[in-house]
Amino acid sequence: MSLKEKLFSKLESKEQHMIETRRHLHANPELSFKEENTAKFIEDFYKDKDVKxxxxxxxxxxxxxxxxxxxxxxxxxxxxxxxxxxxxxEADVPFKSKNDGVMHACGHDVHTAYLLHLGEALIELKDEWNGTIKLIHQHAEEVPPGGAKSIVESGILDDLDEVYGIHIFPMLDVGEVGLISSNSMAGRSNFDLTIQGSGGHGAMPHTTHDALVAGAYFVAEAQTIVSRRMDPMDSVVVSVTAFDAPGGYNVIQDKVTLRGTVRYLNEENKVPAYEAMKKIAAGIESSFDVECDLDYVYDYPVTYNHPEETQYVEDILSESVGSYITEIKHPKPSSGSEDFAYYTQKIPGTFIHVGSKPDGVENPYPNHHPKFEVHEDSLLISAKTLGDVVLGRLES
Incomplete structure (x- = not known):
């Protein structure tokens, strides 16, 4: 029996425990930077195992x-x-979240469960492979500044030759694996804009400096950042996602606040997008006699999948098409963002998509939806996929 067959046999024997682990994590979710119990669960899993x-x-x-x-x-x-x-x-599952207002709506419970049991299987076979594997159980992917950047900066991964990760997506069928070479997921920046005007009576707008109207103009003008200031061959998104202007029928508000996000698949668009928004805010100040306070934060960079490592992965996984993999697909780059980007900024590697579409669902709920669900077969497929890759690369 080959080493790969031994690994897969072990993973198959662990599948039910893998699912139970995922359900435990799903029922006990914790927010970014507050994952104390989850971290303890992970640490306890490795107790008495021959690892550091x-x-x-x-x-x-x-x-x-x-x-x-x-x-x-x-x-x-x-x-x-x-x-x-x-x-x-809002998902109707027996292992629904016990923590009010907190949910594993992106699949990180799946990611953790499969890596724990893949790690366990690799530990059990450690006398049969050469090299070193570092399992990176990362906190706080969802909230900037995220956890990846600080882990990379700690120096603990300086000895890595390559790095790989998986994300499950219900838009892909179970058994499908997605590979994207080069820029694969968008970089992002977030912004808050406060517009300070001078409020007054709704019947006498001429005595006010209307912050709400100024804010409405900002929303419209912000759309020209993409349509008139960016190369049409580039993928850039500017979305105003919140506009807070509470008030009564006869009150013109003194101040309004807006919030939004900017996404780009070319890192070179990061600064020009900000400069364009800053100019729009300055123009609104002049036009409406208001003050604009723009808080613009550069966030996660573009996720770059190194072409050579991506091809290595495709070559390795192609040998498993027809077994646990039904098809290798090449999806378009995503406007979603990921702090996995910080790893591949420094270390060659690639980020793999694994299908998790639930049975009998034509239009599955996407990641970050309150009714998000996954097909639990994706756990074993994810474990085999990453196990396949790591054995192939260690043996190369």
């Missing part, structure tokens, strides 16, 4: 688990995140 565990890595509860093979060789990182989202769960 380093806890509280980076700016939160990050955990690095180092597994040493029988002889020196490559050092490869495998990453899974474990934070949840501030969403009230």
């Amino acid at each position: 565990v380093t806890a509280n890595v980076g700016n939160g509860y990050g955990i690095i688990v180092e597994i040493s093979g029988q002889s020196p060789g490559k050092t490869i990182g495998l990453r899974a995140d474990f934070d949840a989202l501030p969403i009230q769960e």
Whole structure:
């Protein structure tokens, strides 16, 4: 029996426990930077196992688990995140979230469960492979500044030769694996804009400096950042996602606040998007005699999948098409963002998509939806996918 067959046999025997682990994590979600119990659960899982565990890595509860093979060789990182989202769960599942207003609506419970049991299987076979594997159990992917950047900056991954991760997506069928070379997920920036005017009586607008009207003009003008200031061949998104202007029928508000996000698949568009928004805010100040306070934060960078490593992964996984993989797809780059980007800024690697569409659902609820669900077959497929990759790269 080959090493791959041994690994897959172990993973198959662990599948039910993998699912139980996922359901426990799903029922007990914790928000970014508050994942104390989840981190303890992960640490406890590795107790009495022949590995080196380093806890509280980076700016939160990050955990690095180092597994040493029988002889020196490559050092490869495998990453899974474990934070949840501030969403009230509406999915009708028996293991529904017990924490009010908190939900694993992005699949990080799945990521953690499969990596725990893949790690366990690799530990049990450590005398049969060469090199070092570092399991990166990462906190706080959902909330900037995120956990990845601080883990990278800690230096604990400086010896990695390559790094790989998986994200489950219900838009792909179970058994489908998605690979995207080069820029694969958008960089993002977030902004808050406060417009301070001079309020007054709704019947006498000429005595006011109307912040609400100024805000409405900002919403309209912000759309020209993409349509008139960016190369039409580039993918850029500007979305105003909140506009707070409470008041009565006869009151013109003194102040309004807006919030939104900017996404770009080319890192070169990061600064020009901000400069364009700053000019629009300055123009509104002049036109409406108001004051604009723009708080613009550069957030996660573009996720870059190194072409060479992405091709390695495709070559390895192609040999498993027809078994646990039904098809390797090449989806379009996503306007969603991921702090996995910080790993591949420094370390060669790639981020793999794994299908998790529930049975009998034509239009599944997307990640971050309160009714988000996954097909639990995706756990074993994810574990086999990353196990396939890491064995192939260690043996190369």
